[in-house]
Structure formats: C-alpha cells, structure tokens
Amino acid sequence: MITREDIQAKLDSLAKPVGSLGRLEALAVELALAGQSLTPLTRPRRLVLFAADHGVVAQGVTPWPSAVTTAMVETILSGKASSTALATAHGVDVRVIDAGMAQPPRQPWPAHFNHHTVAQGTADLKSGPAMTEDQFDVAWALGETEAKNAVDAGHRLLIAGEMGIGNTTAAACITHALAGIDADTATGSGAGADAAMRGIKRDIVAAAVARLDGRTDKAALAAIAGFEIVAMAGFYAQAARQGVPVLLDGYVTTAAALIAERLCPGTRAVMIAGHLSAEPGHQAALTQLGLTPVLEWQMRLGEGSGALVALPLLDSAGALLCDVARLADIGA
Numbered sequence: 001m002i003t004r005e006d007i008q009a010k011l012d013s014l015a016k017p018v019g020s021l022g023r024l025e026a027l028a029v030e031l032a033l034a035g036q037s038l039t040p041l042t043r044p045r046r047l048v049l050f051a052a053d054h055g056v057v058a059q060g061v062t063p064w065p066s067a068v069t070t071a072m073v074e075t076i077l078s079g080k081a082s083s084t085a086l087a088t089a090h091g092v093d094v095r096v097i098d099a100g101m102a103q104p105p106r107q108p109w110p111a112h113f114n115h116h117t118v119a120q121g122t123a124d125l126k127s128g129p130a131m132t133e134d135q136f137d138v139a140w141a142l143g144e145t146e147a148k149n150a151v152d153a154g155h156r157l158l159i160a161g162e163m164g165i166g167n168t169t170a171a172a173c174i175t176h177a178l179a180g181i182d183a184d185t186a187t188g189s190g191a192g193a194d195a196a197m198r199g200i201k202r203d204i205v206a207a208a209v210a211r212l213d214g215r216t217d218k219a220a221l222a223a224i225a226g227f228e229i230v231a232m233a234g235f236y237a238q239a240a241r242q243g244v245p246v247l248l249d250g251y252v253t254t255a256a257a258l259i260a261e262r263l264c265p266g267t268r269a270v271m272i273a274g275h276l277s278a279e280p281g282h283q284a285a286l287t288q289l290g291l292t293p294v295l296e297w298q299m300r301l302g303e304g305s306g307a308l309v310a311l312p313l314l315d316s317a318g319a320l321l322c323d324v325a326r327l328a329d330i331g332a
Helices: 004-013 022-035 055-059 067-077 082-089 133-152 167-178 195-210 218-224 227-241 251-263 282-289 305-323
Strands: 045-052 093-100 113-115 157-163 246-248 271-273
Touching: 004 022, 004 305, 022 271, 022 305, 045 067, 045 082, 045 133, 045 227, 045 305, 055 195, 067 093, 067 157, 082 093, 082 305, 093 133, 093 227, 133 157, 133 218, 133 227, 157 227, 157 251, 157 305, 167 195, 167 218, 167 227, 167 251, 167 282, 195 218, 218 251, 227 246, 227 251, 246 251, 246 305, 251 282, 271 282
Parallel strands: 045 093, 045 157, 093 113, 157 246, 246 271
Antiparallel strands: none
C-alpha cells in the first residue's frame, strides 16, 4: 500500500525546492493516494452524466418544471451544454445515462446515450418514500455497470455528473441525514429558488428526514434520494473497488458520495473534491467525507461542470509526479 509518506518522499526528492509548488503538491498527494500509484494517470478520463426527475418538484421547490431536465439532456447530447463544452476542451469522454427521466430526449439517440430508466421520475418525497428498495438496487447497479465499463475501456479517472430538476432537494435531505447538519443549513437555492421556495424546500427536507427517525440504512436512503443520485453512489463504490480515482463535482454528487461511503465504507479513499459549491450544505458534506476542495469559485451548475474546471489542476499534479526528474538523477 502506498502511503502519504511515500508520496511526500517522492515529491521532496524532485528537482525543485521542497514544498515550492505549494497546494499543487498537496493535490498530487491526494491524486496518488486515490489511485494508489506514485505515477498517477489522469488520462484517458470519462464523465458519466446521470439524469432523472423528482416527484417533489410538484411541491414548488424550484422555479423550473421537470421538462427542463429533458431539454437540458437534449442540449448535452448535442454537445452544446456547459459540461460538454468543458469536456471537449479538456479531452474528456462523455456518457449520458437516463436513470429515471419523466420524459426521455427526442430520438434518434446518439451512441453515448443509455436509455436505462428505473422509472419515470421518483415519487414525491414529501408524501412518502421517493423510491422502493428494489428501485434503489436497480439504480445502484446502473452506476456500478457504468463505472466498470469505463474502467474496462481503459479510463483512469472518472467523473460523475447529474441533471435533474429538483435534485438539490434530495441532496439536502441526504446531507441533513448523513452529515449532521440541520435542514436550514442543508437547504440552498438550487437552480434559482427564491426565499419563499427555499422555505418550502427546507420544511419538506426537515419533515422527510424526520420520518426516518434517525435511520440511515438503505431503505431510509431510498426514501429521500433520487435515481441519478443512487446511480452515482453505485458508480463511486464500483470505482473504489477497482481502485480508480473519482473527481467529485458539487452538492448533488457529494450527496451521492455520502451514500456510497455510508453503504460501502472506504469508498471515500478514491475521491477528490473538485470544488466547493455555492450551496450552503456542501462544506458540511465535504467535511463529513474528509475532503478539501480544489476550487472555491461559487459554482452551482451541476452536470459535472465544477469537476471539469478543476481537471487541469489534476493533470498538473499528475505531471509533477510522473515527469519531473529527481535531484539525484541530475547530480544535484
């Protein structure tokens, strides 16, 4: 097993003053630990974007209807979304997965789209469980399969993204339940909720988590999650089993990471936090996982976009460990 001390010893042996690259050296340690390699690779890499809808949208937690999920997935599939522009800029392969959209995108579907929906959106978590345990298992297995396929195809760094109107409500429930913060702190504005909507959202989050009565088992998490969130959790768990680093995006992906760590302890060892989002509960979620974000740029788009922006810094960290000569090798 490669330890933090092993990596630091290599960094200190390189042809540069000790510690002279500051935070980049700390990131190199994180990357090497996550991949258990002193020569960590960040290419090839894949973004798998999971899309699903949420029944709780009917309660007025967001200004956007579920139809926007479909519209944005169509934009992503066309290569004209923020996430796909960034993925192209940074040489990232993209897959898009319908984990549970209310309405799939228009056909014909491109080869990188997988229409493997669990159901046409979750149930309304205000009224009862968002999904059954069987649905949870199907969504989880979908994420596992995508991670395994990505690794089998040779990808050495994985990113999960998400698209789903209403999914910050589910993320707030998960963070409230698993990160030990109150509903008000866990609940942000998401994709533009005003103060009144945020109040509705907070009250729904508080009530949904209260119904769990302190439980955080699979059945409890199924009651408050989303299909795309559970799929991402399975994706992270499988990546960890295969020893491949994952770069987290924002609040919703970190909620999925909390589920993965809760149900498969140790998954967090392969995680690197791409950024700290503008959602107020995100810091608590990262703290619970013991992760330090690479960037703090107040991003809150989702789609894997924040992770993609941080990606060049991971490339730099990997290059430092892979390509810099040792002092001993240059006769110094």
